[in-house]
Amino acid sequence: MTEIDIKILLVDDHAIVREGYRSLLQKQPNLTVIADARDAAEAYQNYKTFQPDVVIMDISMPGQSGLEAISRIRQYDAQARILVFSMHQNPSFALQAIRAGALGYVTKSSDPTLLIHGIFQVYENKLSLSPDIAQALALEKLGQDKARLDDLTVREFEILRLLLEAKNNQQIADILNISPKTVSNSHYIIKRKLEVNSDIELTRLAIRMKLLNLRDLIDEAE
Template identity: 65%
Template sequence: MNSQPTIDILLVDDHAIVREGYRSLIGKQTDLQVIAEAGNGADAYRLYKECQPDVVVTDLTMPDLSGLELIGRIKQRDSKARILVFSMHQNPSFARQACRAGALGYVSKSSAPDILLQAIRDVYVGRHILSADIAQALALEKLGTETLALNSLTVREFEILRLLVEANTPDTIAKTLNISPKTVGNCHYLIKSKLGVSSDIELTRLAIKLNVVSLLDLADPA
């Protein structure tokens, strides 16, 4: 008899078809099961409180509450929460910020299915895990002045930067992150200061150069 415990998973991704594919993959494993799924961060946080999953598998880019903000809120509520990021972003800065927020693992969506499955098991037992492409990107990253400046941003500042260059208003950002518009304004100033830019146009150009956002994201936010 197999006495291996079943790992209960909360699956978070804003694309229903993508979730269906992951759920099907995970459902074929005898030791893994999806007990809840969400299409946005707000629903995911509510479901986390209700279901208490063993592992949260979440994307980063979602409407309203982002994956980074979700990780932070879950960890604030439960410091022992085990969270794995499964994202299209291969920029090592995203992986670094996700880990700073409290994620134990980061796997890119270009990884083979078995990498994701093993990562879930690793995170469940408390291991830190990065997919090979992310680990390599971190290892080979050239720490130029601009990259070092980007890495100096806090998780909150990094998230505000992403939202700013996607043309969100300060009021919208404040509402999304549950902070005051004044805090957004202060962080906006600090971000430009840390990154050595004097205007929002320069800030956007730098964000694109460092792959925080892409031109495609800016052209079609949906």
């Protein structure tokens, strides 16, 4: 076995988490944390300065997102090996991270050994996804979200939009010149087609589908 020593750059905005990485990674003989960073800009700078073998990156950081940092680093060095370590179970995050140029995606809630394993995988230029994400992504490939929306008829879609504006059946009936009964029937059909069983779920789905204009909803930035 050759002597390998993987140089790592840590990127996370939470000091406590960086501390956790260090403690965990220090126990591995072949890994050395050579630098860290708390935001996207610092990550980019330190990548250029320290030329790490693997970058471990959190993608939910204030200001510039981790995804942006991934793109920047990959633009500077197309060979950069980046492993995303995120709290988001949402497979779409993983997909975006991979698209942006990450080689791995491991959720924070998975077993820490998966992180170690991921580092070695990524070091060897291999894709590494934690099992929960891999499975979710596979399921998602079986494609449903967008397709289901397309199942709605034009009228149903129209009614959905009005429902999402928190209008009641009577108001919608007045707007469309139909009976409130028809509205409520459509409401039911919409939920069935979209495979949700409550209005809360419906609203969440609508947000994901960008049917609901978030900017109309949110006054303040964070």
